[in-house]
Amino acid sequence: MSQYSIKSLAEYFDVYRKSVSDPERFWAEIAEEHFEWHRLWDRVLYWDPVKPEVRWYDGARLNITENCLDRHLRRRKDQAAIIFEPNDPDSPAVTITYGELYERVNAFANVLKSQGVGKGDRVCIYLPMIPELAVAVLACARIGAIHSVVFAGFSSQALASRIADADCKLVITADGSYRGAKTIDLKRIVDVALESCRGVERVLVVKRVGTEIEMKQGRDLWLAPLLAEAPKTCEPEVMDAEDPLFILYTSGSTGKPKGMVHTCAGYMVYTAYTFKNIFAYRDGDVYWCTADIGWITGHSYIVYGPLLNGATTVMFEGVPSYPDYGRFWQIIEKHRVNQFYTAPTAIRALARQDLSYVTRYDLSSLKVIGTVGEPINEEAWHWYNEHIGQKRCPIVDTWWQTETGGIMISPIPYVTPTIPTFATLPFIGIRPALMDAEGRELEGHQVEGRLCIKFPWPSMARTIWGDHQRYKDTYFSTFPGMYFTGDGALRDAAGYYRITGRVDDVIIVSGHNLGTAPIENAINAHPAVAESAIVGFPHDVKGNALYGFVVLKGDASDADPDVLRREINGLIADSVGPIAKLDKIQFATGLPKTRSGKIMRRILRKIAAGDMDDFGDVSTLLNPDVVEELKQNAV
Ligand code: WT7
Numbered sequence: 065m066s067q068y069s070i071k072s073l074a075e076y077f078d079v080y081r082k083s084v085s086d087p088e089r090f091w092a093e094i095a096e097e098h099f100e101w102h103r104l105w106d107r108v109l110y111w112d113p114v115k116p117e118v119r120w121y122d123g124a125r126l127n128i129t130e131n132c133l134d135r136h137l138r139r140r141k142d143q144a145a146i147i148f149e150p151n152d153p154d155s156p157a158v159t160i161t162y163g164e165l166y167e168r169v170n171a172f173a174n175v176l177k178s179q180g181v182g183k184g185d186r187v188c189i190y191l192p193m194i195p196e197l198a199v200a201v202l203a204c205a206r207i208g209a210i211h212s213v214v215f216a217g218f219s220s221q222a223l224a225s226r227i228a229d230a231d232c233k234l235v236i237t238a239d240g241s242y243r244g245a246k247t248i249d250l251k252r253i254v255d256v257a258l259e260s261c262r263g264v265e266r267v268l269v270v271k272r273v274g275t276e277i278e279m280k281q282g283r284d285l286w287l288a289p290l291l292a293e294a295p296k297t298c299e300p301e302v303m304d305a306e307d308p309l310f311i312l313y314t315s316g317s318t319g320k321p322k323g324m325v326h327t328c329a330g331y332m333v334y335t336a337y338t339f340k341n342i343f344a345y346r347d348g349d350v351y352w353c354t355a356d357i358g359w360i361t362g363h364s365y366i367v368y369g370p371l372l373n374g375a376t377t378v379m380f381e382g383v384p385s386y387p388d389y390g391r392f393w394q395i396i397e398k399h400r401v402n403q404f405y406t407a408p409t410a411i412r413a414l415a416r417q418d419l420s421y422v423t424r425y426d427l428s429s430l431k432v433i434g435t436v437g438e439p440i441n442e443e444a445w446h447w448y449n450e451h452i453g454q455k456r457c458p459i460v461d462t463w464w465q466t467e468t469g470g471i472m473i474s475p476i477p478y479v480t481p482t483i484p485t486f487a488t489l490p491f492i493g494i495r496p497a498l499m500d501a502e503g504r505e506l507e508g509h510q511v512e513g514r515l516c517i518k519f520p521w522p523s524m525a526r527t528i529w530g531d532h533q534r535y536k537d538t539y540f541s542t543f544p545g546m547y548f549t550g551d552g553a554l555r556d557a558a559g560y561y562r563i564t565g566r567v568d569d570v571i572i573v574s575g576h577n578l579g580t581a582p583i584e585n586a587i588n589a590h591p592a593v594a595e596s597a598i599v600g601f602p603h604d605v606k607g608n609a610l611y612g613f614v615v616l617k618g619d620a621s622d623a624d625p626d627v628l629r630r631e632i633n634g635l636i637a638d639s640v641g642p643i644a645k646l647d648k649i650q651f652a653t654g655l656p657k658t659r660s661g662k663i664m665r666r667i668l669r670k671i672a673a674g675d676m677d678d679f680g681d682v683s684t685l686l687n688p689d690v691v692e693e694l695k696q697n698a699v
Contacts, residue, residue, distance in 0.1 A: 067492075068098055070341050073479055076489070083493040084519070090493065091120070091522060095333045099372075100135050101126045102302050105329075111520050113545040116536060118520045119306050120330035127300035128309060128332045129206045132371035133166045134300075144376045147350065148195050149395055151242035151382035157399070160195060162374070165202075167296040168195075172203035174294040175287070179266050181234055183208030183301050186311065188232040188264075190214045190223060190254060192241030193381045196270045196287070197357050198367050200236050205309060208301035212311040212323070215358025216241055216248075220256035221639045222321075226313050227261045229323055230529055234266045236287070240273035244386030251277040258283075305329035311529050312360055314466040315570060315579035322538070323529030324466050330522030331364075332372060334470040338491060339369030342460055343403040344432050344477045352378035353405040353434075354392065360466040361436055364523075365405060369470075384410055390421035393452075397425040404452070405434035405462075408444055409574040413605045415447040422451050432477045434460040437575035438607050439563050445484040463487040463563050465549060466577075467539065469523030472496075473561050486562045495519045498555055499543050512554035514567055516546040569665070571600035573608050576643050583646075586639040587612060587632050592620035597655050597663045598646065601672035609647040611672035613655055613694070625651060648672070648699045654690040656682075667691060671698050 067079045067090075083090040088108035096104065106123035136143075141163035148158040160168070181187060187209050191197040197213070204211040212230045214223050227235065237254045240247050251269060255278065258264055267284045269277070279286075303309075309328045313321040343365075345351060351370055355361035357379075370377035378399055384392050392414065396404060414421070433453045440448075440461055449459055458477035464470060472494050473487040480488050490496050498506045498513035506513045517524075524547065528535040542548040552564040566572065569580045580598050587596040594615045600608035614632065616623070633645040656664045667679055676695050682688055 068094065068337065068340060070476055070479055070492070073481075076476060076479055076492075079492055080490070084495055087493060087519065091333065094337055095121060095329070098336065099126070099131050099333065105305060109520065113540065116540045118524060118526060120520075120522045121305040121333075124305040124329050125302050126305065126329055126332070127206065127208075127303055128328055128368065128372075129169060129202050130300050131332060131336075132202060132368065133162065133169060136162045136374045137166060140374050143374070145371060146195060146198060147376060147378045147399055149378060149380045149382075149399070151244070151386070153387060153391070153394070158195065165199070168199045168291075169202040169206055170298040171291050171294040171296050172199050173206035173298040175268070175290045176203055176209060176234070177207055177298070178290070178294070179234060179268070179285075181207065181209050183303075184307075185209045185234070186212055186230040186232040188212050188214060188223075188227050188230070188235045190216055190235060190237045190250065191270065192216050192238055192243075192250070192272065193356055193379055194238070194270070194272060195379065196236075196238070198379065201310075201357065201363070201367055202371075206298055206300055208303055208307065210308045210310055212313070213358050213363070214313070215356055216250055217356075217358070217641055217643065219638055219641045220253045222641055223253060224257035224260050225320060226323070227257060227264060229313075229320065230311050231263055232261075233263060234268065235264055236268045236270070238270040238272040239277045240275050242273060242381060244383045247273050247275065249275065249277070255280070303328045306526070308526075310363065312363060312466055314360075315577045315582070320582070321579075322531075322534065324525040325527050325529050326469050326523065327526050330524070331469050332368070334521060334523035335364045335369040336372035338470045339365060339375070340373050341476050342462060342471050342474050342491070343405070343434065345370070345373055345375050345403060347374075349402040349431070350376050350378065350399050350429075351403040351405075352380070352395070352399070352401045354380060354384070354410065355405070355407070355436075360469070361405075364470055384414060388421065389414060389417040390424060393422050393425040393427060396427055396430065400429040402429055403432045403434070404430055405436065407437040407575040408435055408440040409437070409605060409607055411435065411440070411444045411448050412607070415444060415451075416605065419451065427452060427454060430454075430457050432460060433457045434462055436462045436464070436471075438572045439565055440485060442484050449484075458482055461485070461487045463551075463561070467525045468517075468521070469525065472517070472521075473563075483560060486556070486560045488560045490561070493521050496553070496561060497546060498553060499546075503543055509555055509557045509559060512552065512564070514543070515549045515551045515553040515561075515563070516543050517549065518546045520547075571598075571608050571610065573600070573610060573643060574606045578610070578640070578644050582640050583610070583636055583644050586636045586644075587614060589635055589639070590628070590632055592616050592623055592628060593632070595655065597665065597668055599665055599669045599672050601648075601669070601674075603647070610644065611648045611650070611668075612646040613650050613652050613668055615652055615654060650694070650697060650699050652690070652694055652697065654687055654693075656688075656690055656694070657686050658684045668694075671695060674698065
């Protein structure tokens with residue numbers, strides 16, 4: 065009696081009911097039937113909402129890579145595990161079978177061991193979207209090292225702070241990366257980062273672009289010769305269910321990024337089960353997620369979820385606009401992609417191009433199309449449905465977070481009827497709650513509030529690396545006993561959820577979460593700046609773009625504003641990354657503040673959006689005059 069693959073709405077409701085009425089029994093059945101364990105658990109769930117502490121499959125022992133690789137060798141040795149599509153459309157795609165992936169992961173695992181890496185050590189992976197990235201992730205998991213993948217678009221400062229926070233002893237990078245027509249000198253970014261990270265003993269370098277780079281004696285080694293000599297089998301480290309599998313950083317509304325810690329067993333079970341159902345993956349299908357493995361989407365739904373199911377997963381190195389805006393659609397035709405998963409920002413950018421970029425390709429292989437990362441607007445949803453899904457393919461609008469590890473609210477394709485802009489129903493085992501500002505749960509339908517999850521699920525992050533108090537404060541203190549997501553949502557008459565967006569100081573730009581504080585800190589580092597505040601404003605392609613209000617120091621008031629703008633964006637690019645650069649910068653003599661000194665961001669948001677009419681209650685403002693000035697000088 066397998067509930068692993070849900071086939072009808074009635075079955076969804078039935079399985080959902082079981083999963084919430086007896087979660088331990090439900091998750092035990094799924095885990096026992098579909099995965100390989102060295103030892104089963106003593107207890108399915110331990111949950112203390114006060115500490116807060118959660119343990120799933122407590123006492124079980126396993127290695128996730130045996131479930132991703134070894135167990136598939138019997139039936140799938142020659143089946144494609146990864147199809148690598150390079151940046152350059154004229155370079156051949158590379159197919160890596162399960163048999164080959166097994167050998168490459170094991171050889172890499174042996175290299176890591178030979179470099180002194182062992183269970184519990186942290187390894188930073190700073191690589192472009194090339195097969196070595198997936199192999200490195202799995203090689204860490206093979207030996208129980210904790211991977212910390214840092215998106216290779218982050219600046220050296222952002223990289224350095226992540227390496228230092230996790231105290232990584234080894235970094236894996238490449239000489240450079242291709243991004244459309246550009247190449248980026250990754251190794252140089254690592255070199256700068258490591259000037260301030262003394263704990264890193266070893267850097268392994270993949271040769272990708274062939275540029276001349278500096279290799280630091282005694283620290284840096286080329287990977288290829290080490291791999292060539294390494295044995296192709298490596299005994300997996302047998303892990304406890306709750307041993308950390310990886311750390312992945314996400315921006316918070318304040319201060320430094322949060323290293324979310326995910327653990328072995330629960331993450332494995334939940335990502336596999338969601339992948340199977342939410343993409344309706346069937347044997348022989350080719351699945352493609354366009355995210356970068358530097359984000360949680362890539363961890364869960366390029367690497368782990370697909371491989372756990374013995375699927376074929378496409379990895380694309382390039383960008384949607386190179387060599388032209390037809391690149392995604394060309395890849396779908398070329399590899400006969402069946403499931404396609406991307407972000408609203410990509411959909412909006414592609415929808416603006418001439419439709420012939422789409423129509424020149426055969427998209428008839430598609431069965432399911434998905435979206436993730438931010439709310440999808442109705443126009444983009446319809447374009448995606450009509451021109452990509454050709455009205456045949458259900459759209460799965462999947463809501464989840466780095467912290468949740470796997471998809472939480474989503475349709476199940478061919479099962480859940482979809483409505484544009486609604487993520488629809490909670491996935492099996494997930495119990496959402498909407499809360500009002502006073503902390504009361506809003507029961508029933510047609511309500512809108514703050515989105516919480518009121519019961520643990522297997523793939524939830526267990527802590528913030530090195531700062532459990534911050535984990536508690538951020539996620540479990542606003543509404544005691546519940547996980548608070550930071551998002552607002554509404555529930556309609558049918559019980560469907562629509563995510564309305566962040567209710568905290570996180571702004572999502574082109575699908576990237578940006579905390580306001582690190583960006584403001586970067587601006588304030590400019591010698592001419594006294595203080596600053598940034599807000600998001602609606603942008604056709606990016607969803608939101610950034611608008612900065614900058615107050616200059618008295619003696620800087622006659623500086624050239626264009627030079628200042630360039631310098632400010634330069635500082636932001638260096639400390640956070642180019643993605644966080646401001647689209648608009650307005651210089652001001654002050655910021656609207658309450659008597660307690662808090663910036664009233666809602667006023668700034670309205671000005672940035674060009675909506676100057678009604679500012680609501682401004683009676684608590686200390687300096688109401690500044691609002692008039694800000695309105696006059698809006699850019
Ligand atoms: C935030 C999490 C999880 C993968 C990528 C982002 C927003 C995500 C949706 C969606 C509306 C969405 C939320 C969430 N978000 N998916 N389908 N509809 N909003 O992971 O970087 O941790 O960001 O992305 O605001 O809190 P992340």
